[in-house]
Amino acid sequence: MSEKLFKSTRGNQKPLNFYEAILQGIANDGGLLVPDFNVDQKDLNALLNMNYVDMATEIISTFTPNDVKEDIRGLCQSAYGNGLFPESVVPVEKAGDVYIAELFQGPTAAFKDMALSLLPYFMTFSLKKRGEKREVMILAATSGDTGKAALEGFKDVEGTCIKVFYPVDGVSPIQKQQMITQTGKNVDIIGIHGNFDDAQSAVKVAFNSDELKELCLEHNVFLSSANSINIGRLIPQIVYYFYSYLTLVKTNEIKMGEAVNFTIPSGNFGNCLAGYFAKLMGLPVKKFIVASNKNNILTDFFNTGEYNANREFYKTNAPAMDILVSSNLERLVYILCQDSAKVKTFMDQLNETGIYKVDEDLYNTVKDNFKAGWLTEEKVLAAVKNCYEETGYLLDTHTAIGYGVYKEYQDESQDETKTIILSTASPYKFPESVLEALTGETLNEFDAIDALHEKTNVVVPTPLQGIKDREILHKKVIDKADIIQFIGEQIKEM
Ligand SMILES: *Cc1c(COP(=O)(O)O)cnc(C)c1O
Numbered sequence: 001m002s003e004k005l006f007k008s009t010r011g012n013q014k015p016l017n018f019y020e021a022i023l024q025g026i027a028n029d030g031g032l033l034v035p036d037f038n039v040d041q042k043d044l045n046a047l048l049n050m051n052y053v054d055m056a057t058e059i060i061s062t063f064t065p066n067d068v069k070e071d072i073r074g075l076c077q078s079a080y081g082n083g084l085f086p087e088s089v090v091p092v093e094k095a096g097d098v099y100i101a102e103l104f105q106g107p108t109a110a111f112k113d114m115a116l117s118l119l120p121y122f123m124t125f126s127l128k129k130r131g132e133k134r135e136v137m138i139l140a141a142t143s144g145d146t147g148k149a150a151l152e153g154f155k156d157v158e159g160t161c162i163k164v165f166y167p168v169d170g171v172s173p174i175q176k177q178q179m180i181t182q183t184g185k186n187v188d189i190i191g192i193h194g195n196f197d198d199a200q201s202a203v204k205v206a207f208n209s210d211e212l213k214e215l216c217l218e219h220n221v222f223l224s225s226a227n228s229i230n231i232g233r234l235i236p237q238i239v240y241y242f243y244s245y246l247t248l249v250k251t252n253e254i255k256m257g258e259a260v261n262f263t264i265p266s267g268n269f270g271n272c273l274a275g276y277f278a279k280l281m282g283l284p285v286k287k288f289i290v291a292s293n294k295n296n297i298l299t300d301f302f303n304t305g306e307y308n309a310n311r312e313f314y315k316t317n318a319p320a321m322d323i324l325v326s327s328n329l330e331r332l333v334y335i336l337c338q339d340s341a342k343v344k345t346f347m348d349q350l351n352e353t354g355i356y357k358v359d360e361d362l363y364n365t366v367k368d369n370f371k372a373g374w375l376t377e378e379k380v381l382a383a384v385k386n387c388y389e390e391t392g393y394l395l396d397t398h399t400a401i402g403y404g405v406y407k408e409y410q411d412e413s414q415d416e417t418k419t420i421i422l423s424t425a426s427p428y429k430f431p432e433s434v435l436e437a438l439t440g441e442t443l444n445e446f447d448a449i450d451a452l453h454e455k456t457n458v459v460v461p462t463p464l465q466g467i468k469d470r471e472i473l474h475k476k477v478i479d480k481a482d483i484i485q486f487i488g489e490q491i492k493e494m
Contacts, residue, residue, distance in 0.1 A: 002037075003017060003065070004017070004018065004035065004036075004037045004063065004064070004065065005017055005035075005036040005037065006018070006020075006021040006033040006034060006035055006036055006231060007027075007033065007034060007036040007340075008027030008028075008029050008031035008032070008033060008034075008340065009027070009031040009032050009033075009034055009330050009331060009333075009334035009340060009343045010027065010029045010030060010031030010340050010343055010344040010347065011029070011031070011340030011341060011343075011344060012027075012028075012029035012031070012340075012344075013027040013028050013029050013031065013033075015036050016033065017065065018063060018064045018065060018126070019125075019126035019129045019130050020126075020130070021033045021231050021232070022119075022122045022123060022126045022224075022230065022231070022232040023123065023126050023127065023130065023132065023136065023222070023224055024224065025207065025223070025224040025225030025229065025230045025232075026204065026207050026225055026229050026230070028207075028208065030204070030208060030347070031330070031334075031340070031343070031344070031347070032229055032231075032327065032328070032330055032331050032334075033231045034231070034331055034334055034335060035063060035231075039062055039063075039277065039280055039281050040062050040281065041281060041282040042058065042059065042062075042242065042281050042282050042283075043282075044242075044245075044246065044249075044256060044257070044282065044283075045256065046058075047242055047246060048246050048249060048250065048256070049250075052076075052080050052081075052085075052088070052089035052090065052239070052243055053073065053076045053077050053080055053081045054073070055239060055242060055243055055246075056076040056080060056118075056236065056239045057069065057072050057073040057076050059235075059238050059239045059242060059281070060072055060076065060235055060236065060238075060239065062281065063231075063235050068129075071125065075118060075121040075122065075125060076118065078121055079117040079118040079121055079236075080117065080118075084106055084107045084113075084117060085105055085106050085113075085117075086105050088247075089105070089240075089243070090102060090103060090105070090114075090240045090243055090244060090247075091105065092244050092247045092248065092251075092420070093393065094253075095387060095391040095392075095393035095395075095403075095421075096387070096390055096391040096393075098263075098403070098406065098419050098420070098421050099244070099248060099253070099418070099419065099420045099421065100393060100395075100399070100420075100421050100423045101240060101244035101420050101421070101422050101423060102423050103240060103422055103423055103424055104396075104423060104424065104425050104426045104429075104461075105461075106149075107149070107152045107463055108145070108148040108149045108152055108178060108463055109425065109426040109428065109429050109461040109463050109464055110145035110148070110149060110320070110424060110425045110426070110429055111145070111271065111422070111423070111424040111425065112145045112146045112148075112149035112150070113149045113152075114236060114237055114239075114240060115149075115228075115232070115233040115234070115235075115236040115237050115270075116146070116149035116150050116152070116153040116226065116233070117149075117152075117153055118153075118232075118236045119150075119153060119226060119230065119232045119233060119236070120153040120154050120157045120160065122232045123136060123138075123157075123160060123224065123232070124157060124158070124159060124160070127159055132159075133220070134216075134220045134221055134222050135159060135160070135161065135220065135221050135222075135494060136159060136160045136161075136221075136222060136223075136224050137160075137161055137162075137163065137221050137222070137223050137224070137487075137490070137491065137494070138150065138154055138160055138161070138162040138163070138223075138224055138225065138226045139162075139163050139165075139203045139206060139207075139223055139224070139225055139226070139487065140162065140163070140164045140165070140203070140225065140226040140227055141164075141165050141166075141196060141199035141200040141202070141203045141227055142164055142165065142166045142171070142179075142196070142199070143166075143167070143170065143171065143196040143267060143319060143320045143321070143322060143323060144166065144170075144171035144172060144175035144176075144319050144320050145175065145320045145424075145425065145429075146226065146227060146228075147164040147165075147166050147171075147175075147179050147189065148175065148178040148179050148182070150162060150164060150226040151164060151179065151182045151184065151187050151189070152182075153226075154184075154186070154187070154226070155182065155183065155184030155185075155186065155187055156184050156185055156186060157186070160186060161186040161187070161188070161494070162186060162187050162188065162226065163188045163190065163487065163490060164179060164187070164188070164189045164190065165190050165191075165192050165199040165202070165203065165483060166179060166189070166190075166191060166192070166199065167191075167192060167194055167195045167196055167198070167199060168191030168192060168193060168477050169193075169315075170195050170196060170315060170319060170322065171319055172319055172429070172430055172432070172445065173432075173444070173445040173446070174428075174429055174430070174431070174445050174446075174449075174464065174467065175319070175320075175429065177446075177467055177468070177470070178463075178464075178467065179474070180472050180473065180474045180475070181467070181470035181471060181472055181473060181474075182473065182474065183473065187474075188474070188476075188490070189474040189476070190474075190476045190477070190478055190486065191476065191477035191478070192477070192478055192479070192480045192483065193477065193478075193479050193480055194479075194480030195313055195315075195322070196322060196323055197313070197323065197324050197325050198480040199480070199483070200227065200268075200325060200327070201325065202480060202483035202484060203225065203227065203483075204229070205484060206223060206483070206484055206487050207223055207225070209484060211484075211488065212484065212487060212488055212491065215488055215491045215492060216491055219491050219492060219494050220494075221491050221494050223487075227268070227327070228268050228269075228270030228327065228328055229327050229328075233270060234270055234273060234274050234277070234328070234331075235274075237270065237271060237274030238274045238275075238277045238278045238281070240422075241262065241274065241275050241278035241283055241285075242278055242281075242283055244420050244422075245260060245283055245284075245420070248260070248418070248420070253418065254418050257284055258284065258418070259284040259285060259286040259417060260284065260285060260286065260417060260418045260419060260420055261285070261286050261287045261288070261289060261406075261415070261417045261418070261419040261420070262275050262285060262287075262288050262289070262419070262420050262421075262422060263288075263289040263291055263402040263403075263405065263406040263409075263419055263420070263421045263422065264288060264289070264290060264291065264402065264422050265291045265292075265318070265321060265398040265399055265401045265402040265422070265424050266290050266291060266292060266298055266321065266326070267292075267320060267321040267322070267323040267326065268323055268326050268327050268328055269290075269298065269326040269327070269328035269329050269332070270327075270328045271422060271424070272288055272290055272328075272370075273328045273329075273331055273332055275288055276288065276332060276335070276369065279369070280335075286415075286417050287369065287370065287371050287415070287417070288369060288370050288371070289370075289371045289372070289373070289402075289405060289406055289409055289419075290302055290370055290371070290372040290373075291372070291373060291374070291375070291401045291402045291404075291405035291406070292321060292372070292373070292374040292375075292401070292405075293314075293316045293317075293318045293321050293322070293374060293375060293377070293380065293401055294314045294316050294374065294376060294377065295313065295314055295316065295321065295322050295323060295324055296374035297309060297311065297324050297326065298326055298329070298372055299372040299373055299374040301329065301372075302366065302367075302370050302371065302372035303372060304357075305357055305358045305359075305360075305362075305363035305366065306355065306356070306357040306358075307329065307346075307350065307355065307356050307357070307358075308354065308355045309324050309325060309350065309354040309355070310353075310354040310355065311324065316377050316380075317377050317380055317381070317397045317430070317433040318380060318397040318398045318400075318401055318430075319430075320398055320424070320425070321398060321401070330343060330346075330347060332366075333346060333358060333362070336362050336365050336366065337358075337362050346358070371409055371413075372405075373405035373408055373409060374401075374405065375400075375401050375404045375405060379404055380397050380400050380401055380404065380433070380437075381397075381400075381433065381436060381437035382404070382437070383395070383400040383401065383403050383404030383407070384396075384397065384400040384427075384433075384434055384437035384438065385437045385438055386404075386407075387400065387403050388437075388438060388456070394427045394434070394452075394456050394458045395423070395427060395434075396423070396424070396425040396426060396427040396428075396429055396430050396434060397430045397433045397434065397437075398424045398425050398430075399421065399422075399423040399424055399425065400437075402421040402422065402423075402424075403421055406419055406421060426461050426464070427452065427458065428449055428452065428453075428458075428460050428461060428464050429464070430445075431445055431448035431449045431451075431452045432444065432445045432448045434448075434452060435448040435451055435452045435455075438452075438455060438456075439451075439455065446467070446468040449464065449467075
């Protein structure tokens with residue numbers, strides 16, 4: 001087989017191998033990297049009885065050079081098999097007539113751990129394979145959960161340092177506390193006056209800044225990304241689609257080969273896109289149901305084919321989904337049309353006017369695979385309450401959006417396909433809203449953890465225990481306009 005290469009959605013980047021793709025993070029023409037090869041169809045029967053590490057090895061090595069499969073197994077073992085996750089890694093629970101795949105059992109209690117526990121190992125492995133002597137500076141923009149998961153993944157990893165930018169008023173108090181109390185010699189956490197989109201676009205600009213490129217050269221540094229613009233974030237996320245499906249086969253909830261739906265609480269669209277990859281690799285999926293909050297740009301896209309970013313940005317009770325620029329949609333559009341000139345035109349239109357609309361053919365494929373809906377904040381709280389009262393299962397606000405949107409879809413469509421909802425966070429990551437949903441009571445987030453535990457007896461994840469009392473180590477806050485300059489200064493210090 002010829003070498004597996006990754007190319008840019010916008011067509012103007014020399015194709016890169018796996019290691020180069022991981023280290024570079026984003027294409028140098030501003031596009032995103034996608035596989036330049038047909039992904040293998042996986043044999044579901046062969047995967048059926050594998051544990052998470054072995055299944056991850058099979059799926060992930062689809063994207064890596066053929067001769068490193070056993071190395072990949074070692075990396076997966078370090079990420080998922082070393083006690084940071086429970087034995088099953090992704091438990092699948094039943095709540096009424098839906099299944100909940102718990103992606104939040106890792107070190108930071110949110111689904112970002114699924115990929116960010118592995119990405120640092122991909123990076124160090126790639127550095128070694130490339131004989132790279134430069135230091136990597138990881139830049140991450142976060143709406144709250146990526147930041148902490150990336151920090152946990154990269155802290156004290158040799159050859160790397162990490163800078164996390166978060167909207168100072170746009171993350172929950174628990175998310176903020178998790179980040180600003182982060183330990184590690186190579187970590188930096190910076191609040192910005194601005195929202196997630198501002199942070200993400202500044203980071204994208206940084207990658208393409210000539211000034212920073214020059215500084216990097218002088219100081220023997222290169223920049224990479226821990227956001228889901230890095231293909232190394234996406235690949236590990238394909239695994240749990242197979243794993244949760246096969247868990248249902250093993251427990252006789254579905255028959256092998258039976259199609260299921262997945263419902264995905266979405267923001268930057270990385271999670272859902274990984275599911276589409278799983279489908280391309282042979283997983284029987286009928287519909288992906290894309291769930292959003294009041295920042296419902298994805299709902300409108302899937303319902304009309306038009307992506308229109310000219311709209312107000314709302315801060316909601318599901319802050320990890322408060323996003324108007326869903327980067328990974330660019331990858332989906334590319335994969336569906338396989339035409340980088342067209343993608344580039346769309347993205348230029350998006351930059352210039354804030355809008356693009358895909359053509360009829362492309363939109364028809366989109367409609368065949370994806371459904372979408374959104375919930376108001378009141379409905380989010382109602383979904384938490386209804387699910388808890390009707391099934392006894394406690395959802396966080398993001399997953400509740402998946403639940404509520406799915407219930408509306410089920411009513412409208414009469415689709416009886418079994419459905420897996422991906423749970424993206426522990427309810428204790430957003431306890432204030434969850435408690436309010438159940439009792440109408442509003443407490444500060446830290447007290448809400450205790451109150452919620454008292455009321456529901458659901459176990460508080462270890463990473464969130466005692467979080468209130470940790471020492472604050474990071475207090476820096478800068479203006480969004482100063483991010484590039486800040487990064488420049490940091491490079492000079494290396
Ligand atoms: C990041 C995040 C999402 C959105 O996931 P995307 O891959 O960006 O679509 C949803 N819920 C939670 C809790 C998250 O942290």
